[in-house]
Amino acid sequence: MIRVVAFDLDDTLWHVDPVIIRAEQRLAEWLSTTLPGIRYERELAVQIRQDLVSADPGLAHRLTDLRQAVITQVIIRHQVDPVEASRLAGAAMAKFLAWRNEVDFFEGVLETIENLAADYQLGAITNGNANIRQTGLDRHFSFAFSAEEVGAPKPEPDLFHHALAHTGCEPQEMVYVGDDPVKDVDAANRVGLRTIWLRNDRRPGPAETTPDLIIDRIGELPDALEKLRR
Numbered sequence: 001m002i003r004v005v006a007f008d009l010d011d012t013l014w015h016v017d018p019v020i021i022r023a024e025q026r027l028a029e030w031l032s033t034t035l036p037g038i039r040y041e042r043e044l045a046v047q048i049r050q051d052l053v054s055a056d057p058g059l060a061h062r063l064t065d066l067r068q069a070v071i072t073q074v075i076i077r078h079q080v081d082p083v084e085a086s087r088l089a090g091a092a093m094a095k096f097l098a099w100r101n102e103v104d105f106f107e108g109v110l111e112t113i114e115n116l117a118a119d120y121q122l123g124a125i126t127n128g129n130a131n132i133r134q135t136g137l138d139r140h141f142s143f144a145f146s147a148e149e150v151g152a153p154k155p156e157p158d159l160f161h162h163a164l165a166h167t168g169c170e171p172q173e174m175v176y177v178g179d180d181p182v183k184d185v186d187a188a189n190r191v192g193l194r195t196i197w198l199r200n201d202r203r204p205g206p207a208e209t210t211p212d213l214i215i216d217r218i219g220e221l222p223d224a225l226e227k228l229r230r
C-alpha cells in the first residue's frame with residue numbers, strides 16, 4: 001500500500017541552475033540600484049562563501065543564512081556600516097527568495113501532481129531553499145521539509161524521518177521521487193522508502209543501491225506508481 005509520494009524539488013520538478021543564475025543576476029541589479037556604486041561580483045561572492053563555510057561548516061546546508069551572510073559581507077566591503085549592511089542584506093534576501101522560487105516546471109509536472117493528489121498525500125523533501133508556497137506547490141503538497149529547517153541534508157536520513165513522523169506512515173508506504181542517485185535514491189532506500197529515480201538526461205550515477213523504478217519524465221509517474229502498487 002502506497003499512501004504518500006514525496007518529491008525532491010531542484011532538478012526533479014525544474015532545472016535549478018537557470019533559476020539560480022537568473023536570481024543572482026537580479027540580485028546584482030537590485031543591489032546596484034539600491035546602493036549606487038555597489039557591485040555584486042560572482043567571484044567575490046564565491047570567495048566570501050568559502051571563507052564563511054570554512055569558519056562555520058554548519059552554514060553549508062543553511063543556504064538562506066549563508067547567502068544572506070555573503071550579501072552582508074559584500075555590502076560591508078563597500079564601506080557600509082555593518083548594521084545598515086545587515087538590514088540591506090535582509091531586504092535583498094527576501095527579494096532573492098522570491099526570484100529563486102520563480103521556477104519553470106518541467107513539462108507535465110503540474111498536471112501530474114494535480115492528478116496524483118487525488119490518490120496520494122504529497123510533499124517535498126529538499127536540501128535546497130525552494131518554498132512550496134512561493135512555487136504554488138502547496139495547492140497539492142501537504143508537507144515540506146528542508147535541510148535548513150531539519151539541520152541535516154540528504155543523504156543523511158533525518159529529512160526522511162521527519163516526513164515519516166509527520167505523515168504517520170511506514171517507510172514502505174512512502175515513495176520518494178528524485179534525480180540524484182546518491183542523495184535521493186540511496187538515501188531514501190536506506191531509510192526503507194520505495195524509490196523512483198527521475199533520470200532526466202543523466203547517465204546512471206555511482207549509486208550503491210537501485211531504485212524500485214526509473215522514469216525519464218515526471219509524466220510517467222502515475223503509471224510507475226501503479227506498477228509499485230501491484
Ligand SMILES: [Mg+2]
Pocket residue numbers: 008009010011012178179180
Ligand atoms: Mg535534486
